[in-house]
Amino acid sequence: QKFCSQCGALIIQRIPPDDNRVRDVCDNCGAVHYQNPRNVVGVLPVWQDKILLCRRAIEPRYDKWTLPAGFMELGETTAQGAMRETQEEAGAQIELGPLYTVIDVPHAEQVHFFYLAKVLSDELYPGPESLEAAFFDIEDIPWADLSFRTVVTTLEHYLADAKTGVFPVHHYDIPLPDAR
Amino acid sequence: QKFCSQCGALIIQRIPPDDNRVRDVCDNCGAVHYQNPRNVVGVLPVWQDKILLCRRAIEPRYDKWTLPAGFMELGETTAQGAMRETQEEAGAQIELGPLYTVIDVPHAEQVHFFYLAKVLSDELYPGPESLEAAFFDIEDIPWADLSFRTVVTTLEHYLADAKTGVFPVHHYDIPLPDAR
Ligand SMILES: [Zn+2]
Numbered sequence A, B: 001q002k003f004c005s006q007c008g009a010l011i012i013q014r015i016p017p018d019d020n021r022v023r024d025v026c027d028n029c030g031a032v033h034y035q036n037p038r039n040v041v042g043v044l045p046v047w048q049d050k051i052l053l054c055r056r057a058i059e060p061r062y063d064k065w066t067l068p069a070g071f072m073e074l075g076e077t078t079a080q081g082a083m084r085e086t087q088e089e090a091g092a093q094i095e096l097g098p099l100y101t102v103i104d105v106p107h108a109e110q111v112h113f114f115y116l117a118k119v120l121s122d123e124l125y126p127g128p129e130s131l132e133a134a135f136f137d138i139e140d141i142p143w144a145d146l147s148f149r150t151v152v153t154t155l156e157h158y159l160a161d162a163k164t165g166v167f168p169v170h171h172y173d174i175p176l177p178d179a180r
């Protein structure tokens, strides 16, 4: 950012007193503008052994298949955000289950949360952020055309846990693709 | 916010096209300034059956006892942030354990994460955000003088789980104090 959102003056990049990292500082009004990671909240929706995926109508990953998910909004819980995104992207009626994956994605400055969910009807009304929404049998999941590694790994955990029927919370990091 | 951080023009509160909530919009450069909840990351540090708490030197909750915790920074994981905050607020050497509580606090526009941790030495070097740091026996925890309900409930879960020795991830919401 270039201008102070409080007073409109030019921002300076500087370490404030009692701090240890460079911030966007305004010397006109004294404001320090912090930036923080954002949360992405979504759902793994299951309908009679099929999984609901949406084909993205927006960048990044236009045309790729994804679990319904998006940025958490002010004033909602992660669960409420996950349900809202499912409604917006798939128009699906769901019953939300437990929190399932919590995934740190530090290079994207994000934390992703996916809930398990039971789809209550096979009627889908995908919104403007989806080209389509569809149910996939496990063996038909389009692994090569999935949107994000958080989606891939959440589905992988689900397939593994489905063999035991126990679905604990999984917490892990997604390192950079070229990290050694 | 009043001014566009990209161009310095006045912000207008309006629902952008293809959106469904009021945002901070700039009609000069077209920027839409989204706001999102922030993550607070911290640790429940244990040293020989004692729990490490810090007495806050900053508002809110000045003078109250807290688990080491603070806002997650860009580029770090929740685990890295939790370790950083423990270093900054208590100067304690720890070995980080598993993620323990994930707590939605929608009225504060926050999600809190606490990790279990083992303290490796009883030497503490509290930083400027702490008046002091100290170890408490379970029976001496200053319940009436704790900082936040996320701290209270994380400690309550720990005391309950310590009876069985099993410490699963706990995920829950903190509703408004006067919510019915
Ligand atoms: Zn300013």
Ligand SMILES: [Zn+2]
Pocket: B004, B005, B006, B007, B008, B009, B026, B027, B028, B029, B030, B031
């Ligand atoms: Zn602008």
